[in-house]
Amino acid sequence: MTENMVFATESATDATQGEVWKILIVDNEPSVHQVTQLALKQYRIEGRALHLLSAYSAQEALQVLQLEPDVALALIDVVMETDNAGLDLVHAIRRQLHMADIRLVLRTGQPGQAPEHEVIEDYDINDYKEKTDLTRQKLRTLCYSTVRAYRDLRLIRQQQSGLRNVLLATRKTLAAANLTTFGDVVQEQLTALFGIPTPELWGITLVPDDGSGYSYLHVLQAENQNVVVGYQSNIKQLPGSLRSLIAAAMATTRAQHNEQYYMVYQHSAPELHAFLLVRMSEPSGYQRELVSLYGANLLLIYQSLLLREEIVDTQKELVNRLGNAVEMRSKETGAHVQRVGLIAEKLGEYYGLNSYQCELLRHAAPLHDLGKVAIPDAVLNKPGKLDPAEWSVMKQHAQMGHDILAQSKRPILRMAASIALTHHEYWDGNGYPNGISGSAIPIEGRITALADVFDALGSTRCYKTPWNESAIKNFLHDHSGKQFEPKLVSILLSKWEEFTDIRRTYPDAD
Amino acid sequence: MTENMVFATESATDATQGEVWKILIVDNEPSVHQVTQLALKQYRIEGRALHLLSAYSAQEALQVLQLEPDVALALIDVVMETDNAGLDLVHAIRRQLHMADIRLVLRTGQPGQAPEHEVIEDYDINDYKEKTDLTRQKLRTLCYSTVRAYRDLRLIRQQQSGLRNVLLATRKTLAAANLTTFGDVVQEQLTALFGIPTPELWGITLVPDDGSGYSYLHVLQAENQNVVVGYQSNIKQLPGSLRSLIAAAMATTRAQHNEQYYMVYQHSAPELHAFLLVRMSEPSGYQRELVSLYGANLLLIYQSLLLREEIVDTQKELVNRLGNAVEMRSKETGAHVQRVGLIAEKLGEYYGLNSYQCELLRHAAPLHDLGKVAIPDAVLNKPGKLDPAEWSVMKQHAQMGHDILAQSKRPILRMAASIALTHHEYWDGNGYPNGISGSAIPIEGRITALADVFDALGSTRCYKTPWNESAIKNFLHDHSGKQFEPKLVSILLSKWEEFTDIRRTYPDAD
Incomplete structure (x- = not known):
């Protein structure tokens, strides 16, 4: 019984x-x-x-x-x-x-x-x-x-465990390295915390210009495991139901909701209006507190990542544009310096450098020829062959690039200074300015030396057309152990497609 | 009774x-x-x-x-x-x-x-x-x-309210704009959450180089409402009791504590070892959970701020060094471009621009003469007066600077392009390259025009010694409403000490 x-x-x-x-x-x-x-x-x-x-x-x-x-x-x-x-x-x-x-x-x-x-x-x-x-x-x-x-x-x-879950969700969200990962993580957490089966998240930031309008509008849209991050010039491109919530929130400085979206947090200051909206019905009871607590942290993390990406992208673009401006003076055009950064990064990865060093390489290698800014036009842009006196002026660009960048505490600039100084040294000691050889040349200099020549051979210059692939391979093979470190040449030859893909992805403008 | x-x-x-x-x-x-x-x-x-x-x-x-x-x-x-x-x-x-x-x-x-x-x-x-x-x-x-x-x-x-407090503390910490504010906020929160009357916090980050050592060591020390942030080249400069905890944590990949310090969180990856330590006794009961939850969020926020500051500082330094490299070509040396950024920012503040626009000005104004990179030496460095043909080449630097920076989506670079193009326009329409006047000149161009001339007049150039203050004041007064917007000249004259202080704080190297 x-x-x-x-x-x-x-x-x-x-x-x-x-x-x-x-x-x-x-x-x-x-x-x-x-x-x-x-x-x-x-x-x-x-x-x-x-x-x-x-x-x-x-x-x-x-x-x-x-x-x-x-x-x-x-x-x-x-x-x-x-x-x-x-x-x-x-x-x-x-x-x-x-x-x-x-x-x-x-x-x-x-x-x-x-x-x-x-x-x-x-x-x-x-x-x-x-x-x-x-x-x-x-x-x-x-x-x-x-x-x-x-x-x-x-x-x-239940409330206690909700709070603990919001804290863990905050931690996971904080660990997001960029806005795309942020969008993915938040979708997961919205499901875990509030049982929303297919979350739809919008992060919207308006930055006012000096007039009464907005200089730009940043939008993050995360839905169905898909995250879209980008700029839109006009708020009218947003769905109407979002627009009316945003307008109401800006007019009242209070969070809003309608049948479709709930504004999990908003922040308004003279410089910045930011909104996070989730497709969900209005939460009730203690869920409301959890949504608000998570939402506040979310918005701060979103703004922090946005700011960081903005700065990183600006820096990357600036280095490329300035690198190109210097190249322009020496009549080299296009995306050469950007590709040198990417090629150097990939060589570093296969060489076995850690990911931090590889990222530094990508940022620092585009500045390798910065010293050319100080080389007189008569030498830099001479149509014919340089005479020995002119050549010795030209070779100064390595030291000059180093001097512009030296004595910085910043890892990127320290590496860039080292690259500027050593990217014309040869593995066998026959390079300049100091004639050092082998592993006495810093690894970032050895890598950029190869990346620079490899990309230049495949590019159009005023004095040459692009070499074909087999000619480039022969050249690299011949100069392995002389101009270049053999291990680096082998990496480049054995992963050839990956390296030539970089040119296909970032071609010269014309 | x-x-x-x-x-x-x-x-x-x-x-x-x-x-x-x-x-x-x-x-x-x-x-x-x-x-x-x-x-x-x-x-x-x-x-x-x-x-x-x-x-x-x-x-x-x-x-x-x-x-x-x-x-x-x-x-x-x-x-x-x-x-x-x-x-x-x-x-x-x-x-x-x-x-x-x-x-x-x-x-x-x-x-x-x-x-x-x-x-x-x-x-x-x-x-x-x-x-x-x-x-x-x-x-x-x-x-x-x-x-x-x-x-x-x-x-x-009590546990529930502890969790809620950790969430609020996380929110306040997330709102910290930089590492110094972070140190202040964390001290406050350690007192509020755990009753530590005079908190002492250490944040320590080790970044390995390509060998077996550490390329740098970042240390944040917050104590007695005082926050010190900086680099140390050698781990031996840390107090011994911290060093032994860090060594033990790296050996065991487990958090540690001794009589003095409790490691609230640690993170170890091939690229990065980061530690947060607080002077406190080992927490017990549910406090242990709260310390661990807050500590994990803290470390992530610390790393995120560290990364952001690293990038911002690098960018600032890069802009200044490159701006200077361009100036060097035209034989102008020193901290001119950096000061122009700071002067422009201050003019913007008093003019009534919002803080976002002012920050953009500080970053963008140093790039105003970038186009000079494309001007031939013969013109740029001609010792005597330029003839009309040479002068028309020289004037191209405005358009060229704009073209190098144009068509970016980045607010800083968009503003820098606008400044490069318009910083030689005159309020009365007699400037170049387009001869626009008054408020048709973007405010960033009007501001940088004045900041550039004001700083140049006070500086040594190959063709002049620094003007004295009354000569500069007279010049600005005479050119108000002609070369410069009157409102900007009044701001500069009425806040004279604040602007001349910028030169005293950032003098030319020689």
């Missing part, structure tokens, strides 16, 4: 998951189970029915509780398989199963066996009753008040 | 703050108070004494609870000033005072007046007792179990 009852109750529970209060009766006397069931028959607490589970020993009670972790109340007899079985069960529930929220009430038929004043102090129970005291109404009151206490505890725990 | 008791209890409470459980007896019969006091005399719960507060009406009970928000349990009579006074009091406590944690037990002498089955359902109480049922032991059991429930609730609330 015992087993049947347990199973019967289990399946009933499955069918009405979350809509019943589970109460466990632990007693070795079947009559106690029957009386309790009778007293609680049809009784409802806060609109929910009760589901009574039965266990006839402490041992069995532990088994039931492991299967049913959401029991609200256990009514526990003291004397069962042993004189202290009920008391031991209390300790086991609290200390072994670590169930802190379940309400435990001792019901004893022999108070002398477990004196009330000792039991209440020594065991973490919520009430102590003599069976004879428990009239039908007293039992119902007991159930009502303990179930209500259980409900309150669960609600606080 | 009533008042005396309340006061007596209050001062007793003050003396033993936090070490007693407060229980409020609400009953209009003095004998009930006496009996309850007698029953609970000398009784202790979980090692703490009880402090009994008395109120003789619902009205008085509300007053007591407003003064004593940490009452654990109220024993409430039903019939007092009205037949329902006790029931109304329950609603008032829950719904008006919003006290959710205090345990409320109704004690009635006339059960017919407030039928148990209705009351338990309609009022948010934790138990319902008939006065006759409450023997001395039953009363003690009731107090014990309800006070324990109150204690558990308070503990969860």
